Every structure is written in C-alpha cells, then in structure tokens.
Amino acid sequence: MPFLALTYYVNMPMEEVTQPNQPGLVEKVANYLREHIVMDHFQPGQRLPERTLAVELQVSRTPLREALKILAAEGLVVISPNRGAVVADVSPADMKEKAYVLSVLEQAAAELTCANASDDDIAELQALHYEMKAAFLRRDRQNYFRLNQDIHNRIVALSGNTTLIDMHANLSRQLYRVRYLSNQKNEKWATAMEEHEAIMVALEARDGERVGRELRNHLGKTWIKYANGDIKQC
Amino acid sequence: MPFLALTYYVNMPMEEVTQPNQPGLVEKVANYLREHIVMDHFQPGQRLPERTLAVELQVSRTPLREALKILAAEGLVVISPNRGAVVADVSPADMKEKAYVLSVLEQAAAELTCANASDDDIAELQALHYEMKAAFLRRDRQNYFRLNQDIHNRIVALSGNTTLIDMHANLSRQLYRVRYLSNQKNEKWATAMEEHEAIMVALEARDGERVGRELRNHLGKTWIKYANGDIKQC
DNA sequence: AGGATTTTTTTGGTATGCCATTCTTGGCGC
DNA sequence: GCGCCAAGAATGGCATACCAAAAAAATCCT
Secondary structure, rough: OOOOOOOOOOOOOOOOOOOOOOOHHHHHHHHHHHHHHHOOOOOOEEEEHHHOOOOOOOOOHHHHHHHHHHHHHHOOEEEEEEOEEEEOOOHHHHHHHHHHHHHHHHHHHHHHHHHHOHHHHHHHHHHHHHHHHHHHOOOOOHHHHHHHHHHHHHHHHHOHHHHHHHHHHHHHHHHHHHHHHHHHHOOOHHHHHHHHHHHHHHHHHHOOOHHHHHHHHHHEEEHHHHHHOOOOOO | OOOOOOOOOOOOOOOOOOOOOOOOOOHHHHHHHHHHHHOOOOOOOOOEEEHHHHHOOOOHHHHHHHHHHHHHHHHHHEEEEEOOEOOOOOHHHHHEEEEEEEHHHHHHHHHHHHHHOOOOHHHHHHHHHHHHHHHOOOOOHHHHHHHHHOOOHHHHOOOOOHHHHOOOOOOHHHHHHHHHHHHHOOHHHHHHHHHHHHHHHHHOOOOOOOHHHHHHHHHHHHHHHHHOOOHHHH
16 A cells, blocks of 8 residues: 555644645655655665655656655755655754754744734734643643744744745655754753743744744754754664 | 747846756757746736647757746746646735745845854855945846846855755746746845845844844845836736 | 676657547537 | 436546666676
C-alpha cells in the first residue's frame, strides 16, 4: 500500500507554496517524499533513483521526476545533471542557516502583524497561548508543540504578506524535524515558556519592534543552539 | 532559432537556486520562460498551453512541464490541476509584498556581512560604490543599475548564509523588471545615491544594525513607492 | 597481477502516445 | 430568444519507449 498517511507528525505545514485544489499525482508524490525527507527517513546524501522509487511508489517516472524538480526548487533534494537526485544535506550548519532566516522572517512578520492584525486576531493568539500554557503545566509536550507551531504560524499568517507566509512555510517544513526533536528534549522548557509570555505581552501592546526582537531571540535560543549539536543523535 | 540569448537585460541573477553544472533542456526552458516572464513579455494571467509552447520552443512537452513546475515553485507561474499553467499575477500589491520581504532579507544579510566580511570584501564594495558614483555623475543609468545590483548582491553574498542568498536571488529575479523600470525613471536619483553613501559609511564602520536600517529604508523608498504606481505603464 | 580499455549495465533525459478532465459549441427544449 | 445539456475538441496528466551519458564490470594487454 503506497502513500501511507504519515499521521505521526504534528502540525506540519503542507502545500502552502502552491494551492492545488485537488492534488494530482505529482503533488502526492512530492508530499510523500517531502515528509519522508524532513522526517529523516531518507539519509541526507542518499540517492533517489527514479526507476526503483517509481516502482516502490507504484507511479511512473514522469510524475516522480516532476515531484523531484519541485523538491529541488524547495531545496530538499539536489539534482545533478545526468547524475540524478540526492537528498539534500541537512548538516547542522544548514539548519542554523535556515533557522536564522526563519527567525528573520518571523521577526518581520511580527512587526506587520502588530500593525495590521485585528483585536480579535490578537485575542485568538492569546487564547492559543493560554492553551499552550495549560499544555506546559500538564507537561504535555505533544500539544505544547502543536500549539506552539500554531501560534507561530498564525503570527506569520496575520502579517498578510503572502510572499512572507509562503517562504516561512517552506522554511518551516525544512526545519520541522529539528524543531520536533528540539521540543522533545528541550531542558529549558520553562525558559522558552517565559519567552513566549514576553512575546504575548509585547504583542498585546502591539509593540512590533519588541515582538520581533523577542521572537527572534526566542527562536535563536531554541533552535540554533540545538542545531549546533549533532542532528543525527535522534 | 529557439532560445535566443536575451542579452538586453542587465545583471539578472540566474540559477542560484540550483547548481546545474551543464544546464539540461529543462534548465534552458526554465531560464527562457523565466526571463520572458520577469521581462513581462508574457502578460500576467496569460495561459501557457503545453503543446503550443512546446512546438514554439521546439522541445517536447516533458521538459516543458518540468520547467513549469520549477517556475511554479518559484512563484512565477501558477499551476491549477487540470487547468494548466498561467503566468503569475504581478500586481503592484504582489510587488510590494516581495519588495518588503527582499528588504528584510537584505537587512538581515547586511548585519551578517558586517560581522563576517573581511576588510578586503568591504574595500571591494567601496570600490564598486565609487564606480557606481562615477556612473551617477555621468548620468549613465545602465551602468549605475548594473553596479547597484552588483553591490546589493555582493552584500548578500558576503553574509555567507546560502539559504539567505538563494531566497534573495529568487526574489530579486521576480522583482527585476520593477527594479529596472524604477531605475529608468527614478526622479529622486540623487536621493538614492545619498542613501547609498550612507549605507557605505555604515558598512565601513561595520555597524550592522545601522547598515540594515539604512538599507531597508533605501529599498523601501526606492521600489515600494514605485510599485504603488501602475506596473503596466511601461 | 595490475592497470587501462572496452563493453555492458544502470540511470537519467527526452519524445510520444493514450487517457481523463475541462472547455467549447452546437443543438434542443422551454 | 434564452438557457441548458450533450457531444466534440482542446488540454493537461500520466505512462511508456527510446536514446544518451555515466558508472560499473569484465576483458585484454603489458
């Protein structure tokens, strides 16, 4: 049975880059490969031979190739001419790079959100924040993670800048695994929670500059530090 | 003769997203379409039928389709399931969005560059800056534009963050036409030049925060304002 | 036996054909 | 005359076949 629905991941942003009303085969294949890559079921550097993969996924080479092109444009695989596709290297250095850019994007989004969001939007963010705090107090890492992602994504979504939103979603996908692992073994959970509190306070005050700064600092401390360690230690 | 080498554009960043050592047919097609799209030889919203385009370009549908997928991932075309590809809308609103994100990325890059670049790198930037000033004094818009782009791209390149560099290059491509037109008819050329002077001074002082701020302000004033006008007025 | 060369095999690149879906248009009924 | 429905035409989606290039393996020569 191909295309098993990977239900064990939580709140991964999918397919914001294009808007396929009814996903075709290429989208399915792309999603499938994307999930397996970001969940590290494929080793970085591993070759992705077209024919064997095609028979495994029970699809033809054509949609597979198109899916690989998409993934290449997203930076998840690297295609060398006449050499085929390999899973892109996800070295700690790469993750740090991407995390840095992500923090920059979220900072910028936060500033826009402070300027543009309605009071109801802010209220909803606060509601989610308190839900997350509840999960924190219950030591419910799963829901904490989900709500945390939701809050960050919403802050970006509220910016109203679709370019920003798409780029953020794309980077977010690529960092999903690091984020997930970071959440599982983050010893400074309480600190992260405090930082979130500060972010929400600044957000309520609509102090865009401050929200952006807190957010960037928060992200930097949470992931970049983690990416310094060996990614493979899972 | 297909694939005429569009030599009339200046210093457009091409193909930083992937690194095809020897460009295959798909890359050629993608480059060709990309150039024509950003140079506005295709109307936004115009359909891109596979068969007719394939015969025009004298290639088969397969590489064409793959090229379109890449362009879709880059945001230049929109592919609807069973509806085909159309040139992505480049409304002033879209351009403003992209320009904003670009300014954010350049700001972040500038901060990294101030921290990481060697003195020689800074010196080279200053050299380019004075070349550009020379072009300004000669009222040589063509070379001014080229050198201006070169300086901005180098500042980003010196950040050392390849993710940032790739994203910047991608956005830069999409904004190429707006930038070009803006350069052709920018009345506040002297102001832009002054801002560039300020940027270089801050860069020499390696004041990352100030460079970033000046840069973002500069970009905002130069393009976002222009994007407010009717893009079609060319 | 070792290395270089040639042959075989694997793999990616491209073209083409068939099928499904969608758009169009002509005809029928209201 | 207007609108709806159906049949045909156009178009995209997918599969397959063939070709070229690169990698691997076997053979031949030294």
